[in-house]
Amino acid sequence: MKAQIITIGDEILIGQIIDTNSPFIASLLEQNGVKVASIISISDTKEAIGEALAASINTFDVTITTGGLGPTKDDITKSVLCDIFNCDMQLHEPTYKFIKERLEGIGIEFNELNQSQAYLPADAEVIKNNHGTAPALMFEKNGKLLFSLPGVPFEMKQMVKDSVMDIIKSKLSLPIVYHKTAITYGLPESELAIKIASWEDNLPSNIHLAYLPSTGRVRLRLSAISLVDDVEAVTNKLFIELEAILGSYLLGYDEATLESVVADILTERCETLAVAESCTGGKIASLFTAMEGASLYLKGGVVAYSNEVKVSILGVDESILEVHGAVSEPVARLMAEGVRKALNSDYGVSTTGMASPMPNTVKKTGEVWVAVSSKEGTISKQFFFCELRDINIERFSSAAISMLRDELIRKKR
């Protein structure tokens, strides 16, 4: 079973928005055994939409389009769908009623633009959008399916999870597919490849390995398509071999991140964390609080962006700031110790560095000092990253969380 995802709209083609819809849809399709052969982004012209949709419904078992269903004037997907499936637009009463009630309920006027959203291609199966005013549409032709979904990510995602995948599963007979991804941190791709070369060479022929590098980490994904059930057991056995090869370079699996691993350990041990961030400016705290359950281990944090706050809240000695500068080992250590004390936590983690060039300093951009403090004492380390501001902030944050992880793992032994 093969699928194509088509995103409609000039905003992607001129680079003004990042397409997060396709990865979401692709991931769910793959998990259910539908291979995504291609993802294309096209312009919202009648010609481009017509050509792409007509080709796709003839070629692929499943076509999913996003975008082009909004109330404003640049949205023309519905009329193209009427052309392709040779039907007219008609008022869809339940949709009319739903949109009217929804908008009036939150005090938004039910205007003629919104009314137009209740006119839908007559041959479409209408899929209710509980979170917005544009419903999704489903067409079937020669056993092939086409779904037209709104482009607003939140609305689209809910519909795919709640309805679209179930419809696909009920209409197509799908194979068993198993994906599992090991997350590694701290080894560059080429060193990793050498390290696991013989393991890789001995993989069974029905299991495919992919390297997925991103900032600071490489994910190793095994994909197995099989008609028997034990593919999961075979894959898991391969990963146990991999764990022995990689040791602590292997963070975890699938959705594991540095912060989720740390969160799990702290939660399990009923220990608490506080962070003192200078150059990372709240990034580390926000990585932890982005995950549910952060209140179980995170006391909080201090964004000590100015030296004044380092002194007043974290208790860093002013004379040390003067002698060593803010980006220094003693300041990082005092920050970690200070935040642990001020917020009464088991662990304190700090960062102080330079994410991008600053005037009047001899410090290098990309330099960061990280410290981890606990009742056993404080450790500190310097890192260098030579990247742009946003990547430096990400790398500084990862370095700090990784240092905390190492410390937590060390204590477990």
Added chain:
Amino acid sequence: MKAQIITIGDEILIGQIIDTNSPFIASLLEQNGVKVASIISISDTKEAIGEALAASINTFDVTITTGGLGPTKDDITKSVLCDIFNCDMQLHEPTYKFIKERLEGIGIEFNELNQSQAYLPADAEVIKNNHGTAPALMFEKNGKLLFSLPGVPFEMKQMVKDSVMDIIKSKLSLPIVYHKTAITYGLPESELAIKIASWEDNLPSNIHLAYLPSTGRVRLRLSAISLVDDVEAVTNKLFIELEAILGSYLLGYDEATLESVVADILTERCETLAVAESCTGGKIASLFTAMEGASLYLKGGVVAYSNEVKVSILGVDESILEVHGAVSEPVARLMAEGVRKALNSDYGVSTTGMASPMPNTVKKTGEVWVAVSSKEGTISKQFFFCELRDINIERFSSAAISMLRDELIRKKR
């Protein structure tokens, strides 16, 4: 002039990574008058790459591919390029030397996988990668250009900015294109469309309007392709008319965000900010510190995730927490006032709310209290958003920064 961007790699097709490369390339192409007709993501098989590249070089003036140039075994783009352009792979001495020196300089072994990266198609023009080991390649055929770039975003972006765009401009004769985008906040797309309907109807025929909705805001982009120079002036005049219609719903232009507008005002007035975040958990601070120059106005922040920190660092009265609960107006006000005092800033902004369901509370998920404190007093407001955790955190943060913006604008009058 038309272009196609092709991203190579299963990691996009199975939804494991989000393609941020294409928007970056698309944006630069568009700014320089090259229309991106489509963006496609394909599998890293010999067949898929061969078919897509051969079709693209025959159809489009510019083809840009990313990915498939790494050292590991799943990368085969180079051999497909040799097939298409009918040439052999050969050792490229400068690349060999550069990779060797680069890797040895940072203590990474120059292994045989890395050596293979110096073998390149003989007919390619080699574009040096200063930030990684895979150089970019350029091919020319019948006046059409094909660039093969590495997939690592940081490396790719630097090469596009430093070399690729200049090569395209030198080889093709490009029209004048002008894009400008107004950023609106606080009006849903359909209300905005009604409000600006007559302005939209009167747009000149060579200027195209697009609505670009995203969480909490809608961007309005005007695109004008013209062979005369005054298109910029005409577009700017249209936006001045729009400003009169939209008032403070219009945040700014192009890269403007709520936080950049606030940052500009605070910097200009030499005023300072401190943030006290409960449910947003460092997000607001990290939005400000993601921008260069935050040290000019941001004293810092307190992530008061636990009640203990609200009391100990921000001075919130324990009895008020007990009576009203953490998610309440009095607590939000005391947090904003407390952080302003503790960090000695002109403004204090606070958030306290529920980003996702919590046990043992009568509070609703999506409820947030926001307060802004200054020497003139403290204002506070309640908001409701019914979304997933990450979107709620984003919306809470925007609501808080927007309230601060309103307060700053009010004071300017």
